[in-house]
Amino acid sequence: MSSSPQAEHIFPEDGPPNDPAEAQPTQPAPPPRPKPPRRPRPGFELPLLVKELNEQSAQFRTYLLRLAYGLLLLGTMLALFARGLIRSGGTSTLGQGQLVFDSLTTFQFWALNLFVPAVTCGCLSGEKERNTLGTLLITTLTPWQIVLQKFLGRFIPVVGYICLSFPMLAAAYSLGGLSAATLWSGGLLLIIAVAQTTSLSVLCSAYFATTVEALLAYFLLLFGSRLLLPFLWADATLGAVQRGEVTQAGAVFAAMVLLGLCLLPLWFAALLLERRAFVTPRNLLLDLFQKLDRMFNRWNSVTGGVVLVEDGDPLPNLEPVAWRETTKKSLGTFRYLFRVLLVLELPLVVIISMLGSGELQGGGQNVIVTNYLYGLWVLALLMTIIHGSSLIAGERTRQTLDVLLTIPLPGRELLLQKQQGLLRLLKVLLVPFATIFAFQAWWFNGFPYRWTYVVLAFLSVLVFLRLTSWVATYVGLRTKSQIRAVVTVALLLGCWLAVPVVVRRGWETVHSGRRPLPFLVDSLLTMHPIELVPELERGLRITRVPTPDRPTEEIPPNWWLLALSLALHVGAIVFVKRTCLAHADPLLGRLGPRPDSESSDEVPPNPVWAT
Numbered sequence: 001m002s003s004s005p006q007a008e009h010i011f012p013e014d015g016p017p018n019d020p021a022e023a024q025p026t027q028p029a030p031p032p033r034p035k036p037p038r039r040p041r042p043g044f045e046l047p048l049l050v051k052e053l054n055e056q057s058a059q060f061r062t063y064l065l066r067l068a069y070g071l072l073l074l075g076t077m078l079a080l081f082a083r084g085l086i087r088s089g090g091t092s093t094l095g096q097g098q099l100v101f102d103s104l105t106t107f108q109f110w111a112l113n114l115f116v117p118a119v120t121c122g123c124l125s126g127e128k129e130r131n132t133l134g135t136l137l138i139t140t141l142t143p144w145q146i147v148l149q150k151f152l153g154r155f156i157p158v159v160g161y162i163c164l165s166f167p168m169l170a171a172a173y174s175l176g177g178l179s180a181a182t183l184w185s186g187g188l189l190l191i192i193a194v195a196q197t198t199s200l201s202v203l204c205s206a207y208f209a210t211t212v213e214a215l216l217a218y219f220l221l222l223f224g225s226r227l228l229l230p231f232l233w234a235d236a237t238l239g240a241v242q243r244g245e246v247t248q249a250g251a252v253f254a255a256m257v258l259l260g261l262c263l264l265p266l267w268f269a270a271l272l273l274e275r276r277a278f279v280t281p282r283n284l285l286l287d288l289f290q291k292l293d294r295m296f297n298r299w300n301s302v303t304g305g306v307v308l309v310e311d312g313d314p315l316p317n318l319e320p321v322a323w324r325e326t327t328k329k330s331l332g333t334f335r336y337l338f339r340v341l342l343v344l345e346l347p348l349v350v351i352i353s354m355l356g357s358g359e360l361q362g363g364g365q366n367v368i369v370t371n372y373l374y375g376l377w378v379l380a381l382l383m384t385i386i387h388g389s390s391l392i393a394g395e396r397t398r399q400t401l402d403v404l405l406t407i408p409l410p411g412r413e414l415l416l417q418k419q420q421g422l423l424r425l426l427k428v429l430l431v432p433f434a435t436i437f438a439f440q441a442w443w444f445n446g447f448p449y450r451w452t453y454v455v456l457a458f459l460s461v462l463v464f465l466r467l468t469s470w471v472a473t474y475v476g477l478r479t480k481s482q483i484r485a486v487v488t489v490a491l492l493l494g495c496w497l498a499v500p501v502v503v504r505r506g507w508e509t510v511h512s513g514r515r516p517l518p519f520l521v522d523s524l525l526t527m528h529p530i531e532l533v534p535e536l537e538r539g540l541r542i543t544r545v546p547t548p549d550r551p552t553e554e555i556p557p558n559w560w561l562l563a564l565s566l567a568l569h570v571g572a573i574v575f576v577k578r579t580c581l582a583h584a585d586p587l588l589g590r591l592g593p594r595p596d597s598e599s600s601d602e603v604p605p606n607p608v609w610a611t
Contacts, residue, residue: 048136048146052153062157065119069111069161076107077168079509097178102242104165104172105186109235112158112193113222118487120154120201121214124273126481128209129397133277143273147202147266155198162190181248185241188251192258193234199265206269209279210397211483212386234258320407321414325421331387332421337428344379344432348372352439369443370537373436377533380429384465385493387425388472389485391418392588397482401588411584419473426465433461444540449556453540456562460536463569464529468493470576477580477587500525526558527565535562 056062077100124147127133136146166187173183200221204214230236237254240246246254317323326332331340351368392415395401407414437457441450472489479485503525507517517525525531539557580587 046149046152048141048149049152052150053156056153056157066161066164069115070164072107072111073104073165073168076103077171079506097172097175098182098242099177100172100175101169101178101182101186104168105190105235105238108162108165108190109193112190112197116154116158116194116197117201117204117215117218118483119158120198121205121218122211122481122483123150123154123202124205124269125208125211125214126205128277128279129211129399129481131399137274137277142270144267144270147206147270147273151198151202151266154201155194158194158198159191162194165190181251182242185248185251185255186238188255189234189238189258192255192262195259195262196234199262199269203265203269203272206272207276209276211481212486215483232258232261319417319420321404321409321417322420325418326424329421331383331425334424337424340425341428341431344376344429345435348432348435352435355443369436369439373433373537374533376432376436380433380461380465381468381493383425383429384422384468385472385489386486387422388469389476389479389489390482391415391422391473391476393476393479393482393485396480405588405590411588411590412581414588415473415477415581415584419469422469422473426469429465430458430461434458440540447540447542448544449539449542449559452559453536456559456566457533457536459566460529460532463566463573467569467573467576470573470580474576474580477584497530500528500531523558523561527561527568529565529569532562532565 124133127136137143141149169183169187172178173180201214201218204217204221205211208214208217225232234255237246237251237258241248241251326334331337351372355369392401395404404414409417437454441454444450468489471492472485475489475492476482476485479488503521504517507515516522526535535557539559542554542556544554
């Protein structure tokens with residue numbers, strides 16, 4: 001009985017094959033055995049450092065900061081060379097290397113104290129704000145490894161900024177007048193200064209829950225240590241080298257000691273990392289005010305519980321976001337703002353009382369109130385920047401913006417209600433300004449321009465603070481983190497205020513004071529806020545109005561030019577405000593209303609539900 005072809009195919013072993021080639025089938029060559037993966041050497045893995053450096057290299061901000069730092073160094077160098085070469089001639093620059101070296105190192109020491117914490121204080125506190133530090137702690141990395149790699153991830157890029165100045169320091173050495181020991185000590189101590197500021201920033205970042213708290217704590221520690229222990233900082237050692245008090249070998253030994261001391265903040269940071277990993281963010285100013293509330297309530301029980309001003313409606317009613325900003329925030333509640341007003345107003349009242357009674361004599365009568373005014377300007381701008389930048393960026397940092405966006409309000413209305421607490425702060429800040437201007441009008445009684453000064457000075461406060469608040473709000477809308485928004489606005493404001501100084505100093509350096517500034521450029525610079533406020537103070541002190549028959553050496557300011565400057569800044573306010581409100585929904589992450597309709601399914605325009 002013959003088998004079927006199918007059976008022969010299924011059971012080829014039943015009979016011998018007919019084809020001799022089928023008797024010895026060719027076996028495929030076995031695939032090459034893969035090589036075992038290379039085992040990493042224990043102790044040399046730095047995954048977190050690699051991640052930090054890769055992320056920074058992919059950010060446009062890294063290269064922008066490096067370019068800005070290099071341009072500042074170049075501008076400092078060019079200004080010094082222009083002053084030496086143009087004023088004194090090319091050969092007279094020989095022997096001026098010490099001047100160039102001192103200028104470059106002094107600039108960098110101060111820049112490190114201000115720049116490094118801005119990019120370092122968020123290395124660990126940012127992980128806490130994003131709720132990712134817990135994930136980092138469950139890895140195989142120890143707290144010491146995490147802290148060390150976070151430190152190196154900030155230290156290495158900043159050292160790259162310092163290296164940009166090394167060719168300039170070498171050029172200073174080529175001018176003469178600078179010893180090799182001072183040159184090498186300066187470069188080494190600049191790197192040590194980077195390590196000091198970075199380690200202190202990492203410690204503050206490990207302890208505090210938010211980046212803003214870490215940044216404020218860093219500056220407090222910096223001020224206290226420089227006041228009490230100035231010899232622990234690298235610039236003090238460099239000064240001793242320049243004075244000849246320390247040799248080159250002594251400078252190297254001091255640098256090694258200072259570098260060893262940098263390990264102390266890192267060690268404390270490693271100890272605190274797990275203990276402070278899940279600490280709840282706290283508003284320190286609000287906690288202070290609440291403690292004062294409890295103390296004042298206990299004292300008020302003696303007087304029968306007298307309440308001068310109520311906090312307002314305890315329910316949100318039709319404006320829930322505005323109610324939250326004016327009743328739940330430290331710088332939005334009336335009773336807390338009243339305490340801020342007392343802190344600003346009481347010293348001013350004491351000064352005015354002493355001036356009125358004649359206890360302050362001599363030059364203090366002309367200077368003390370003006371200096372207080374300038375200090376008040378700085379404080380008001382800082383408070384406006386911090387509060388305005390934190391309106392939206394702070395919500396993103398605390399991860400509460402998504403909850404806030406569930407409120408059925410359009411982005412425009414949401415942003416206007418968020419501004420209510422800031423408007424209250426600005427109104428409180430106007431009170432000490434108004435007190436100063438009223439006192440100036442009384443003190444300079446009989447001077448011809450005192451009322452013009454009062455009107456323009458008060459308008460300048462209104463305009464400049466409001467413009468700063470809207471610019472800070474716009475930057476906060478476009479920024480992901482609160483600390484980045486605050487630093488960005490502060491840098492923008494600082495660069496804007498430095499424009500007249502840079503232009504005037506540059507013109508004077510280039511032309512050696514032989515040619516005056518062009519009239520148009522001088523007028524534009526006079527309209528700048530940094531020159532407008534001192535110009536108002538100068539105009540207040542003009543004793544009489546000059547006439548053709550009675551000229552005077554006191555040239556009054558161009559009041560119409562100052563008024564035009566305020567009008568232009570009002571236009572800037574309108575432009576920035578409209579830009580913020582028009583793009584509020586996209587910047588907040590919403591679709592917003594469609595251009596061809598007044599309403600939107602995503603954002604109801606009228607909150608009828610609140611009634």
